[in-house]
Amino acid sequence: MADVVREPKQKRSIEKKERIIKAGYDLFAEKGYFCTNTAEIAKAAGVSTGIVYGYFHDKRDILLEALDIYIHAVFTPILALLDDVTELDFEKIIPLAIDRGVQAHRDNKEMHNTLHSLSTQDELVLERFSELEQEVTQTLSKKLVALGYPSLHLYEKVHTAISFVQSFAHEEVYDHHDYIDYDEMRRLVTVALIDLFR
Amino acid sequence: MADVVREPKQKRSIEKKERIIKAGYDLFAEKGYFCTNTAEIAKAAGVSTGIVYGYFHDKRDILLEALDIYIHAVFTPILALLDDVTELDFEKIIPLAIDRGVQAHRDNKEMHNTLHSLSTQDELVLERFSELEQEVTQTLSKKLVALGYPSLHLYEKVHTAISFVQSFAHEEVYDHHDYIDYDEMRRLVTVALIDLFR
Amino acid sequence: MADVVREPKQKRSIEKKERIIKAGYDLFAEKGYFCTNTAEIAKAAGVSTGIVYGYFHDKRDILLEALDIYIHAVFTPILALLDDVTELDFEKIIPLAIDRGVQAHRDNKEMHNTLHSLSTQDELVLERFSELEQEVTQTLSKKLVALGYPSLHLYEKVHTAISFVQSFAHEEVYDHHDYIDYDEMRRLVTVALIDLFR
Amino acid sequence: MADVVREPKQKRSIEKKERIIKAGYDLFAEKGYFCTNTAEIAKAAGVSTGIVYGYFHDKRDILLEALDIYIHAVFTPILALLDDVTELDFEKIIPLAIDRGVQAHRDNKEMHNTLHSLSTQDELVLERFSELEQEVTQTLSKKLVALGYPSLHLYEKVHTAISFVQSFAHEEVYDHHDYIDYDEMRRLVTVALIDLFR
């Protein structure tokens, strides 16, 4: 009935809302969205089940907020990638980019999976992911152009690079395979990316 | 307490089991594992809900069998990739590989997502995915060696190549972004992969 | 998800569905719609909570079916009122009508209240009540005309009569007041109704 | 365990309490007792949810106070009915009584329904209704006697009259039926009531 959600203004409330998001984030990451229930989230956040619905419309709403956290955590370092760069030395930039990508993935791999899988079933999740990729691609492209890189097919290059980095990060972070030497793989990816921008 | 699952010998039973797997496959792909219920699967398969438990231990068991179907569908064409190749002309092989990868992804993208997301939560799903990647990497590597390609760091090259192809396939199949020219991106990926094996 | 409701064909199922409606009827009548929960209905019907949703969309759906029962129980005897009448002797007909009305009310007074109050909040309940009143009015009018009664303002007369009978029935059934002699009141109502049709 | 309810002495408090009752009245009338929650009442009254429990024991307590308002609103004009009458001309009195009854019903029809339905479930509501009917019947009867009307079966006549008026008021106010000419129906009721007192 009361389809109203508190927009907390006071510090204590804001902290509480954030505790709930954090608890949701961790549980969704650990067990997936569908295997996590609101009672668990409330318990993990140290609040009652009722108050969860004071801050969020429903469980999905918690996910959407967790998505924002995730996006912030993962993409902030990547967007900042070229901030300290003054000259276009891809031999230096690429390894740094890979490090950042791997680190971001390492810190958030479970959530990544949870969100990625939901993106098939949830318009909004998909949309936000999409917007984000666009923002990253365009921001990095703009910075490269500002540093003097030619703009021909740049979006495609950057997008491909991001895609390769993510793909490698995923491999390394999960580290499934005994028969793969990940250092060597990293070298191959590095070379491929340097060639891409040559 | 018949925790026993029939191993169907007769043709009619085998067909029935396969219909259930197919129905499960389609529904899991369309709506995800958790948003599909067993009654729907049974209905789609044209059987009663009860009999599902005559062929499968539980819902997850259907998923596991669907996983096998998926694996077969996706990886058979990829494993067969080098079967008709007699000389190592990567300028020809790579575009073919990309086509196959994109096609496989296109045909099974929803199931890919469903399974991928479950792999975080389900040991066995993860394990089978892992085994499969290993098999593909090693089979393709073996074929390349047989065709005269040097074996140094070959697993890493092949694995990286697979990873890049999948990554591109995903991009192209989902086709999120207006600002990306996917033909150009395909060209970039093709060049990168040719360089990888040069 | 499965928004499907079984339409029971077999005798056992039909009996079960009727048991649920009966249990709902009794509980709604006794405690009102909002103070009755589905678990209670299930328990009273001797079934599990789950199966209730096999036969009914939701709690309101049980109410709607109970409404049909109510309508049948209350209005069947009233509709049949003039069936055995061959001549228009209101001195005989009116007392009979009052008896029937009081009896119907007596048998179903709680449900009457429950439904009546919901009619304000539920379109469909209101609609069915309305239809019913219309049917009763028109059926009785038609019978009177067939017996030779003039049709001028007949609907209004019949509707007024019904309304008076219900009103008296309510009074007598509840029997609130010590200071009222209900036999005398019945006499007054009888006279008023006879005069109405004179 | 402050189960104590403030009896407000100061003007501001009294106003606040009245605002809550008014808000409760309106919401109960509009949506029914069970579909109205205390937060809504508080909001509509412009107070906090907490303070509601400073003035009322519980939600039902608000209803009971709203009942008093209702009773006052509905029955005051009816009780005053014969105040200006000096001679017993029922041809004049009856139409006036019907007008008053219809008007009272029109102004409070939703609350009437809400309260009426609760009277089955709530002793106190039933009791107050009963007391009220008694008061109205007895007050009007006394006035009639003072004007020279014979007291034989007077309570029954008055009670019947009230009951008929209410019944007609309900019909006219809801105005369900296209096939009914309510002006004609009013005429019939008027005649019946005049005859009742003849």
Next chain:
DNA sequence: CATGAATGAGTTTTCATTCAT
């Protein structure tokens, strides 16, 4: 083997009431 009705534990969500501030 097959059916599909039945079970009941589990899930999301609401809301009257309390309580820290």
Next chain:
DNA sequence: AATGAATGAAAACTCATTCAT
């Protein structure tokens, strides 16, 4: 007195799994 965040019990409804037929 007043606030409105917080509580937690209770409600509606779902669904994997079982079982009588």
